[in-house]
Amino acid sequence: MFIKIYFNDKPLFLCDEFNEEINGYAHHDDAVFIDEFSSAAVNSMIHEMRQEKVHAGIYYHPKLNELQKAFWKKFVLVKAGGGLVLNENDEILFMCRRKKWDLPKGKLDKGETIEECALREVKEETGLNKVKLKKPLTVTYHTYDENGKHILKESHWFLMEATGKQEMKPQVEEQITELRWTDQKQVGKMLQESFPSIVDVFQSAGYDVK
Incomplete structure (x- = not known):
């Protein structure tokens, strides 16, 4: 392992x-x-x-x-939840944040489960209201420094489904500039302008990331 x-x-x-x-x-x-x-x-x-x-x-x-x-022991652990969201046409939701294609995710709030966190963050960052959690996918880890502390972010990822025709609105305060439903054939191309951890999420869901 x-x-x-x-x-x-x-x-x-x-x-x-x-x-x-x-x-x-x-x-x-x-x-x-x-x-x-x-x-x-x-x-x-x-x-x-x-x-x-x-x-x-x-x-x-x-x-x-x-x-x-x-x-x-060397880090402050921060937990987060996020989603790989499909619509009823099996298109995948990507969002552009800081000039990279990303997936919606965010930090766990006190008193909520990681599943509740993932659903809330997807809704907040995309404006989608009708979203169902399908199954857990994987957990990714990355590090960064914040206010002089070494942070280890533990992100729990879930496969989700957005039902019906819905309007989307990017959460601009989170530096999200675009939301895009993407045909599955375009996944490899989109991931060329993404992060390695996001590639790992797609691999865990069974996608060909090449």
Whole structure:
């Protein structure tokens, strides 16, 4: 098993075994590999992942849950929920935020479940009202700094369906400039101008992302 954490667009794999995806990065000259388990080694990997020259990181430990706990201690965990939304024509909803094609998501509010969060955020960011949650897809992780703190965002993704003909309105205060229903044949093209974590969401839903 493995957990993939993005530092900007660079993947760090926390793993207890190797698979085809991880092996694809293992032989890169600019990939970092660590198998020593200590707080200092965790700090070292985090430092390396922030270097421009580093392409990817692989941190191996036979007990993945222990490695995960050690990493989580270094960050403030922020949970979020989001959706891959289809309409009745099987078109996919993309939104443009900061000149990238993205999917609607946002932070978990106190007192709500992650499913409630995902539905609320989709509705708030798109203006859609009739949205049904179909099934969970995957969880993605990425890091960023905010107010001097190291944040690890844990985003829970769900497949959703928007029913009927609905008007949409982008949430401009969230820097969303466009909403677009997209034919499934165009997914690969749209993802070329998206984020690696969003590519992972589509892969988890069974889409050909090439």
